[in-house]
Amino acid sequence: MAKPMRIVFVCLGNICRSPLAEVVVRGQAEKRGLAHQFEFSSAGTGDWHIGGLADARSAAIAQQYGLDLSQHRAQQITASKLSQWDWFVAMDADNRESLLAMGVSVERLLMMRQFESDSDMIADVPDPYYGGVHGFEDAYHMLKANADALLDYFIKGTD
Ligand code: 4NP
Numbered sequence: 001m002a003k004p005m006r007i008v009f010v011c012l013g014n015i016c017r018s019p020l021a022e023v024v025v026r027g028q029a030e031k032r033g034l035a036h037q038f039e040f041s042s043a044g045t046g047d048w049h050i051g052g053l054a055d056a057r058s059a060a061i062a063q064q065y066g067l068d069l070s071q072h073r074a075q076q077i078t079a080s081k082l083s084q085w086d087w088f089v090a091m092d093a094d095n096r097e098s099l100l101a102m103g104v105s106v107e108r109l110l111m112m113r114q115f116e117s118d119s120d121m122i123a124d125v126p127d128p129y130y131g132g133v134h135g136f137e138d139a140y141h142m143l144k145a146n147a148d149a150l151l152d153y154f155i156k157g158t159d
Contacts, residue, residue: 014044115149
């Protein structure tokens, strides 16, 4: 059997968006019977929250949709760790730039909303940290809306 694809979702702090992306996409892979093909994780480009829990607002949204973030502990992604993953999924353009600067190859780097439209402009999953709960609800729906297309890409579009 092929080795699982190791996917990391990346945001800035690894407490709001990327942990939610991890559980949303894993949940969708489980629903589709694809979970055994993947190892999902998440990380932040910043170091402020290393070892910390998911933001309470992200945890609450996850719980509202039947997902669990209680086990999440934030980690930072750094150049020395890149070999731990096969694919990198950035939440926004800044995260993408940070990953490229770290040495992630452009062929292994996707945006979370990569497949949402045919336009060349790929939208961000905006950082909800400084806003209210609506930003977290919006983030959840953006993640959910993009989960299947990402999974399809990984299972069909890659070797
Ligand atoms: P995230 O949100 O990148 O979606 O986890 C943030 C969390 C923390 C900070 C910024 C964004 N911060 O500046 O501490």
